[in-house]
Structure formats: structure tokens, C-alpha cells
Amino acid sequence: MTTTVARVDVVAVASPKRRRRAPGWLAVVPLLAFVAVAFGIPALAMLDGAFTVRDQATGATSYSAENLSASLRGAYLTALLGSVKLSAVSAALGALVGLPLAQAVVTSRFRALREAVLTASGVLANFGGVPLAFAFVATLGNAGVLTRHLGLTDKGWDLYSFWGLVIVYLYFLIPLMVLTITPALDGLRTQWREAAQNNGATTVQYWLHVALPVLAPSLLGGLVLLFGSAFAAYATAAAMVGSSIPLVTLQIADALSGNVLVGQENVALALSLDMVLVAGLVMAVYLPLQRRSARWLA
Template sequence: MFLVLPIAVLSVEAFRVTDPVTFEDAWSAANLGTITDGAYRRAYVGSLQLSAITAVLGAALGLALAVAVLRARRGRLLRRLVLTASGVLANFGGVPLAFAFIATIGNAGVVTALLTDTLGWGGFSLYSMAGLALVYLYFLVPLMVLTITPALEALRPQWREAADNLGASGWQYWRYVGGPVLAPPVLGATMLLFASAFAAYATARALVGSSIPLVTLQIADALSSNVVVGSENLGKALALGMVVLIGLVMAFYAWVQRRTQRWLA
């Protein structure tokens, strides 16, 4: 009910339009047409671009880190430390994370001031799409490590030994054995990172405000009537669009997870 009831309310309220003068409600599909044009369309595109970029980068970096940890000589202790740290960092977000980056590499941050004084460097802006992507990677990479480590551990050593006995090279093993087995979990984890980045709000709000077009920020402005008086239902239509997109992503993630369980069973 905690999931179905809010979605049902959004599905109904998204088709209600409030007159900004008389404040009378009427049933209409105008909200759905509005969110696909103008600033709202740019907000969806901005959120999709940011989520796709951070999801791909987070998946690549997290996969590389997980593989390096599992291959380390002192893998048991290092793996325990990395997984513990990843569990903490994957849930560290919102205003504290934004403040930490502002105090570190913001315009007046400690590291920025040090690099500016010593090297004369000051070309990176934290309050941009690239800066926001960097902050998102701080919690997406640990989330990827937590998600992909069980799949890496499920690769059986006998498969590599059999490939070596048959004369396969390392590239051939990953091309025909390890790669196809890991492809579903890696793809599923990437979808999970995409959904997490797409739904993030507090970090972006505290870091860039409304200077970057993101759909979560547009929803907050609409619900608080900062754009147009009586635009609460427009915010609900934007939220319904997010629910639909996230639902499609998570449905694909569930399908990939079923394939993963079949491969690794």
C-alpha cells in the first residue's frame, strides 16, 4: 500500500488542472502535454543525461574496483574493509554530501584554495553538470561495488581452469565465458545506478539549486508553486512521468536479475 497508494493518487491528480485565477479544478490531460515541452522537457533530458553518464561511469569504476579487491593477495581483509566502506558511502548523500564537496572543492574549498595558491589551477566548477556528476559518483561507485561483488564471487574457478586446459587465452576466457556470465548482472547493476541517480534530489538541490534543469528540482518548484500559482498538479504529472520511467527501468532490471540467477545457479 505504501507503494501503490501514492502511485494511484499521482495517476488521478496528474489529470486535474487548477485555474490560477479562480483556483477551480477541472479534469484535463493538459498537464501531460505540458511536461513534454519547454523547460520540463529540458529537465527530463537533463536528468536522463546525468543519470546515464553517472550510471555508466559508476558501473565501470565500481566493477574495476570490485575486481581489483577480489584479486588482491590479502583479499579477505581488504574485501571486508571495502564492502564495509561501500555500505556506508552508498547511503551517504543529500545535504551533508553536498556540503562536504563544497567545503573541499567548491569555489572557496580547501583543496581548491590549495591548488590555486600552489599551481594557479581553478578551472573546474563544482556547480555544473560535470561537478554534479562527480558528486553522484561518490555514492554510485560504492553502490556498484556492493551490487556486483556477489556476481564476481559466483564465477567458478573451475571455468577458468577448464579454459586454460583447453588452451584459451585470458581474452578468450572473458570473451566466451566470463563476459557472457557477468553481462546480465553488470547490466542490471547499471540500471540500478541509473534509477538511483535519476531519483536523487537533495544533493542536487543543495549543490546547484535550480541552475541545472533536473526533473526532481522541477517537481519541487511545482509542488511549492514557485513557478505558477496552482501548479501542484503539474508537479504530480512530472512525478508520474518519473514513476513510469523508473518503472520501465526496474522492470528491465528484474528481467535481467532473473537471467542472472539462471546463469549463476
């Protein structure tokens, strides 16, 4: 009788634990279903189309790497390298400008200024596309307000060039860097600076030998994040420069609209797969850096 009562008690104690675990697993099911539908199905369709080749004579389809090889030749390769170059330059400049700006915000004594800058950065980091392109065209375009008042055209200024596009990208990349690096700057402890000063270190030596080595994972992670954001941008460049600057996103848009050679209808999907691979490499670099930065600044 005692054994039976003990078993009943054990079951009574264990059952609520099992009932508490079940809702946790059930809560993940909608998220997994959404990811499978929103990302899984398009990814499978992209993979299938990227490796599918149609015979123009018979209309038969077969699997081949011809589309991928075509996406890495000629104008397509030029566009891919152009996107990588634009993203790398924009990300580097965004990190160089965003770091001191974020440091000025973190060390400011005015809490209202910090909150205002971070709020504005959150808005500007997500402001892009056609509205951003129109704003710059109206301001710094060939007939823009500042272009006419400052005579920038006579000085060789051209918004619809590589460097003009870099400046436009910096409009949302610098605020993104501020948002990314501010938590890491908050993690720098005042005791480290005081210890460096007590040992005779100058401000420059503190940054070179203490702060920057600690911030290195966060800085590299922010740089990679900025690169990915610039690499995936499409609407701003499409509305501002069209096809005058070779970018892979613009090539994909042309291919999807039918502006390709006969037999290369699926090259757009191959170009998309190239972008996914680049984005995967970016995330493969970013996630370890993020974890290492979290350990240092915890």
C-alpha cells in the first residue's frame, strides 16, 4: 500500500512537469511553419530554378550547373564584383564614421541627447528605397538645391556615380553602425580606463591596447553587418542610377523582367543563389564574432 501511494505521488509530481513542457514545444510550431513557408519554399524554388536548364530545340528540361557558370561570367560577374566593392567601401566608411559618433553619444552627459540620437538612428537605419533616392536627387542631383547653390557641378560632383551612391548608402549605414556598436561601447568598464591611467597610459594608448582589442569582435561584426545590408540593397540604387552602375541586384531585376539572352531565363535565380552564398559567408563570420564580443563584454 505504501509503494502504491508513493508511485501515485511520483506520477502526480511528474505529470505537471510534462504538462508544462508541452506548451513550450507547441509555441514553436507556428514559427517553424512560418519559416518553412516564407523561407523554405522560396529557397527550394530558387535552387530548383538555378540548376534547371531548358533545351530550346525540344523544350525539355534538365539539371545542370550551366546557369551558375553563366552567372560568374561577363556582365554578371562584373555586377557581382561591383556590388561587393560598393558594399565593402560603404561598410568601411560607415564603420569609421559610426564608431566615434557612437562614442560621443555614450560618453555624453545629456541623457536626452543619447536617447534622441539612438531613436533617430533607429529611424534612419530603416529609411531607404525610393524615398531616400528622391531626397538625394532633389538635394544633390544635377538640378538639386545644394548642387545649384554651391555650384557642385562645376567642381565635378556627380550624384549618379559610384561615390555618389556610396554617400547615399552612408545615410542609413552610419546610423546602423551607431546602433550596432553602442551596446559594446557601454560594456567598456570605467575600471579599465582608470587602471590604464594609473599605469601612465595616455588616451591613445588606452584605445590602442585596451579598448580597441576588446571592441574588435564587435567592430568586425558591425562591419560585416553593414556589408550585408549594403549588399542586399536594391530599390535605392535602382531608383537613382538605374543600370549605369553594375550591381548584382539590378542584374537580377533585369533578368526577371526578361532582359536576358535566349536560354538564360533562370540566370536570375543563379544570381540570387550567388547572393545567398555571399550572405551565408557574411553570417558565418558575423555570428562567431557576436558570441565572442558578448563573452568579453558580459
